[in-house]
Structures are given as C-alpha cells and as structure tokens.
Amino acid sequence: MSETNTLEQAVEHVLELAKKQGAQADVIASSSESFSLKSDQGELSEYKVTASQVIGVRVIKDEHIAISYSESLEPENLSQMVNQALTNASFTKKDPYQKIRSEGLILRTEYPEIFQQDSATPEQKIELALSLESRIREKPLAKSAPYNGYSENSATVLLGNTLGTRCSHQERTFSCYTAALIDHNDKQAMHVAASIARTFDGLSPDKIINDAYEMADALLEGEPIATGQYSVIFEQDSLNDVLGAFGSCFSGESAKRGTNPWRDKVGEQVMSPLLTFKDVAYMPGGFSIKAFDGEGFATADTPLIENGTLVGLLHNSATSAHFGVAHTANAGRSAKGTLSVSSRHDVISAGTSSEAEVTAGEYLELVELQGVHSGADSISGEFSFGASGFLCRDGKRLKPVRGITVAGNFYTMIKEVEAVGSTVMPNYDGCFFAPLIRFARLNIAGK
Incomplete structure (x- = not known):
C-alpha cells in the first residue's frame, strides 16, 4: 500500500x-x-x-x-x-x-x-x-x-x-x-x-x-557613519525581515486578540499612497504555493493595501465570523497546531519609478540586520536593529558601513516613502516579492 x-x-x-x-x-x-x-x-x-x-x-x-x-x-x-x-x-x-x-x-x-x-x-x-x-x-x-x-x-x-x-x-x-x-x-x-x-x-x-x-x-572595511537621519533602501531579505516583524498588523487573529493597531483602520490610509500590498496564492516561482488553507478552503489572492489604504485583513473562518466579514482562506494549521492566520506570498506591487530615480542622490543601503524580532514592538511600531550596508549615491556604493543601529517607527516609516521601483523581485526563499522601495528618513546611530 x-x-x-x-x-x-x-x-x-x-x-x-x-x-x-x-x-x-x-x-x-x-x-x-x-x-x-x-x-x-x-x-x-x-x-x-x-x-x-x-x-x-x-x-x-x-x-x-x-x-x-x-x-x-x-x-x-x-x-x-x-x-x-x-x-x-x-x-x-x-x-x-x-x-x-x-x-x-x-x-x-x-x-x-x-x-x-x-x-x-x-x-x-x-x-x-x-x-x-x-x-x-x-x-x-x-x-x-x-x-x-x-x-x-x-x-x-x-x-x-x-x-x-x-x-x-x-x-x-x-x-x-x-x-x-x-x-x-x-x-x-x-x-x-x-x-x-x-x-x-x-x-x-x-x-x-x-x-x-x-x-x-565589500563589508570588510565597513565603519560607522555619522549619527543622523538618512534615506534608506532595504535589500529584499532585510525588507522582508522588517515587514515580518510587524506582520501581525495584517492579521485578523491579532485583531481578534486586540493586539493589532490596525484593527479599526480598514478603509483608512495607513501606508504611503505609493504602496499596494496583497497576499497572493500563486506566484510563478513561488515557494508557498498550495491549493487550500488550513481549514480546507481554496486559496485565493487577498488585497490588503491599495494605494496606501487598508482594504482588509487576513482571516480564517473563525476570525471572519467574529468580525462579521468574509473569510479570506488564510487559515493556518499544521497537524500539531491550533487554528491560526497565515499568509501565502507577500507581494508589494510595482511602482512607477525607474531604478535611477529610486537611487538618486545619497541614501543608505542596508543588506544585513541583527536582532530584528527582539528589537521590534509590533503594537507601538518602534524598532531598533543592528545593521550593515553601504552609503550610496546615485546607485553607486561609496563606502561600506558597519556597527550602526537603525531605528524608527514602522507605522511612520511606511507612510514616508520617497519612491517605489518598477521591477518586482523575489527574496531568496521565494515567499516575498517587492520592488526597490526608498524610505524617506530613518534614524541612524553611528559615530
């Protein structure tokens, strides 16, 4: 058999x-x-x-x-x-x-x-x-x-x-x-x-x-840069880490528990108008492809953010019944686990800026983050991470940077977006897809 x-x-x-x-x-x-x-x-x-x-x-x-x-x-x-x-x-x-x-x-x-x-x-x-x-x-x-x-x-x-x-x-x-x-x-x-x-x-x-x-x-000779505010572009995996630390803001489960700061903000602008975000069931080359969720409902695409406006949350059938809304087939459950809410492929839509426009002028490119989850408060939005990367100008790396701390408020950061690139790229594990995104100002503690 x-x-x-x-x-x-x-x-x-x-x-x-x-x-x-x-x-x-x-x-x-x-x-x-x-x-x-x-x-x-x-x-x-x-x-x-x-x-x-x-x-x-x-x-x-x-x-x-x-x-x-x-x-x-x-x-x-x-x-x-x-x-x-x-x-x-x-x-x-x-x-x-x-x-x-x-x-x-x-x-x-x-x-x-x-x-x-x-x-x-x-x-x-x-x-x-x-x-x-x-x-x-x-x-x-x-x-x-x-x-x-x-x-x-x-x-x-x-x-x-x-x-x-x-x-x-x-x-x-x-x-x-x-x-x-x-x-x-x-x-x-x-x-x-x-x-x-x-x-x-x-x-x-x-x-x-x-x-x-x-x-x-490239990072070997990296040193801290001067303390101050910098425009920042996160490398794909680093951006995924940051968004993952605050992913509960999209969860109907955390809203049901009362720990989601966006619980009552559906229909309101919560991100920059340059950002559109959705949960996608099938992405070519994706590694979270599955026909059904943890309750046996057919998976489908779920819009979350449209031009900066929160249009809905991720729900299983229990959280949707609690709020009286349609469920989105985002139930998570394993053989050993209880019912939860989970996403499939997190996708940020392409913007209209060329790579040259996104990388114009001086900015900080961050390629490694340390202490992401321990340094993030998903309710207040405050975060502080160790970081490494490069000080850049017009798309070219000027010098490597190490030994710095990047800090700010997530819910403020995602409203202060300067440019969104026109090419969507996957992170290494094929579960997150996004273009280059340039954030206007984050606090850097260096020297």
Missing part, C-alpha cells in the same frame, strides 16, 4: 471515530522525507536521512475545541488521539466562532512544477556540499567557510473534515547555502548566501559562492 493511501485511510478512520462520538472534526496528516549534508574542513560533518509522519485532529463539540496528534497511524493510537482531544475539549472555554465550515470541497494542488522527480545522485549532492566550502576557501582573502550545506525535502499533506472536504498537496524543495569568512588586516567580515529551487539542477551554487564572498569582502 502506498504512503498516500495509508495516510488517507488514517484520515478517514479518525473522522469516523470523531463522528461516532458526536463531534465535528478536521484532520491533517502529513509525511515528509528529508536528506541533508554539511561539510567542514573538507569532509562531511553531517549526512542525515530522515522520514516522519504525523496526524492531528481538531475536534469541536458543544462549542468546545481541542487538538491532539499522533506520530503513529496504528488504529489504537488513532483512537487514543481522538479520545484525548475530546477529553481536552471538555476542559476548554467555549468558542462560538470556531466551527468546521468547509463543506464538500475536493481540492488538490495541481501545479506540477512544485513536485518534480529527483534525478540527481547522492554522489552529485555530496560533491555539491563539499565544493561549496572548498571553492570559498580558494578565494584570496577567505579564512574559512564556517557554514556549508545541502538539503532537500519532499512532503505530502492531506486534510479532511466531517463535512466531506478532502484536500491533498505534494511538494519538493532543494536548497544549499554557504558562508564566507574573511580575515584581513585585523578585520573580519562574514556573509551567508543561499539558494532554493524545485529541482537539483535549479540550484545556483556559483552565484551563492560569489555572493557570499563578494559581500563579505
């Missing part, structure tokens, strides 16, 4: 057990296989092959909700899991908004590019992992390559509920990473670069080797 058939049988068995005890339920079952390699000092320091499976149930009975999960698919363990969930539910506070609502939907992720056959041999993968380190160490100023690795993961996810919804999803990803550590003239700099792809041949080892070394080399 195939692995998928085994999971399907387990899902059906759990749903029958829940129905026999008068409960509504949804079940998520997942299995995964992963392979990872790490290299150090010219040898493999890790060779790991793992496989796992887990099944989890959310039961709802008399408005009481609870979850339980099992890593065994044996019938007695599944029965114990359901009984444990029902016992737990009897002790929980009633939640009238959380219900099983996806009825009779049959959904399957039908994008073949996200689950392709793997034709590469283990020898090719080992060669790649070892070459990442050796090729960095060949660089003239490289002291070492302290982090190098390769990994791949294949996953199957099934979702079913007592209202007849059945969903399935398969995906496969490959990734590799390396770090260049440069030690020269009593100064050190290190940079990490990574590549992610849907096939082994789609990885870009040459690019990440060059990116890691060249960025470490």
Whole structure:
C-alpha cells in the first residue's frame, strides 16, 4: 500500500471515530522525507536521512475545541488521539466562532512544477556540499567557510473534515547555502548566501559562492557613519525581515486578540499612497504555493493595501465570523497546531519609478540586520536593529558601513516613502516579492 493511501485511510478512520462520538472534526496528516549534508574542513560533518509522519485532529463539540496528534497511524493510537482531544475539549472555554465550515470541497494542488522527480545522485549532492566550502576557501582573502550545506525535502499533506472536504498537496524543495569568512588586516567580515529551487539542477551554487564572498569582502572595511537621519533602501531579505516583524498588523487573529493597531483602520490610509500590498496564492516561482488553507478552503489572492489604504485583513473562518466579514482562506494549521492566520506570498506591487530615480542622490543601503524580532514592538511600531550596508549615491556604493543601529517607527516609516521601483523581485526563499522601495528618513546611530 502506498504512503498516500495509508495516510488517507488514517484520515478517514479518525473522522469516523470523531463522528461516532458526536463531534465535528478536521484532520491533517502529513509525511515528509528529508536528506541533508554539511561539510567542514573538507569532509562531511553531517549526512542525515530522515522520514516522519504525523496526524492531528481538531475536534469541536458543544462549542468546545481541542487538538491532539499522533506520530503513529496504528488504529489504537488513532483512537487514543481522538479520545484525548475530546477529553481536552471538555476542559476548554467555549468558542462560538470556531466551527468546521468547509463543506464538500475536493481540492488538490495541481501545479506540477512544485513536485518534480529527483534525478540527481547522492554522489552529485555530496560533491555539491563539499565544493561549496572548498571553492570559498580558494578565494584570496577567505579564512574559512564556517557554514556549508545541502538539503532537500519532499512532503505530502492531506486534510479532511466531517463535512466531506478532502484536500491533498505534494511538494519538493532543494536548497544549499554557504558562508564566507574573511580575515584581513585585523578585520573580519562574514556573509551567508543561499539558494532554493524545485529541482537539483535549479540550484545556483556559483552565484551563492560569489555572493557570499563578494559581500563579505565589500563589508570588510565597513565603519560607522555619522549619527543622523538618512534615506534608506532595504535589500529584499532585510525588507522582508522588517515587514515580518510587524506582520501581525495584517492579521485578523491579532485583531481578534486586540493586539493589532490596525484593527479599526480598514478603509483608512495607513501606508504611503505609493504602496499596494496583497497576499497572493500563486506566484510563478513561488515557494508557498498550495491549493487550500488550513481549514480546507481554496486559496485565493487577498488585497490588503491599495494605494496606501487598508482594504482588509487576513482571516480564517473563525476570525471572519467574529468580525462579521468574509473569510479570506488564510487559515493556518499544521497537524500539531491550533487554528491560526497565515499568509501565502507577500507581494508589494510595482511602482512607477525607474531604478535611477529610486537611487538618486545619497541614501543608505542596508543588506544585513541583527536582532530584528527582539528589537521590534509590533503594537507601538518602534524598532531598533543592528545593521550593515553601504552609503550610496546615485546607485553607486561609496563606502561600506558597519556597527550602526537603525531605528524608527514602522507605522511612520511606511507612510514616508520617497519612491517605489518598477521591477518586482523575489527574496531568496521565494515567499516575498517587492520592488526597490526608498524610505524617506530613518534614524541612524553611528559615530
């Protein structure tokens, strides 16, 4: 019997057990296989092959909700899991908004590019992992390559509920990473670069080797700049980090908890009119493609910001019922997790400015941030991060900058946008897409 058939049988068995005890339920079952390699000092320091499976149930009975999960698919363990969930539910506070609502939907992720056959041999993968380190160490100023690795993961996810919804999803990803550590003239700099792809041949080892070394080399002589206010352009991954630290402002779940400062601002201008932001279900080359959300509803695009105006929040069916609005199929839930709200691909739309216009005059380009989540208050918007980058003028880097702190208020920063570029680019992991965005003024603590 195939692995998928085994999971399907387990899902059906759990749903029958829940129905026999008068409960509504949804079940998520997942299995995964992963392979990872790490290299150090010219040898493999890790060779790991793992496989796992887990099944989890959310039961709802008399408005009481609870979850339980099992890593065994044996019938007695599944029965114990359901009984444990029902016992737990009897002790929980009633939640009238959380219900099983996806009825009779049959959904399957039908994008073949996200689950392709793997034709590469283990020898090719080992060669790649070892070459990442050796090729960095060949660089003239490289002291070492302290982090190098390769990994791949294949996953199957099934979702079913007592209202007849059945969903399935398969995906496969490959990734590799390396770090260049440069030690020269009593100064050190290190940079990490990574590549992610849907096939082994789609990885870009040459690019990440060059990116890691060249960025470490470029930052080596970096020093603090004068304290003051600067226009700032964040590199894609850094911008994603900043937006992620304040991502709860788009969450219906945080609004329901009362911790979202935009809870009552739908219809109001909260960003610069130059910004349009949406959650996108399918992006070509994206790595968050899935046909259904954590409740079994079909995923779709969700507009969030239009020309600076907040047009809505991300909702699951419970948060939407709480606020009396349409849900957006943004439920998050894993086999082991409770119901939450999550996004798919965060996309900022292209603006009208050319790259030359965005980079005109003097500005600070920030390529590395430290302490992003510990240095951010998502309610007040205040933030303070360590940062590295370059002082630039007219698109050219004048000098590297390190040992500075960038600070400000997120909700003010996103209203003070000077220019938005016309080309949308992905970050390294294909979950965030945005053009170049130039922010008018942020506080830099330097020398």
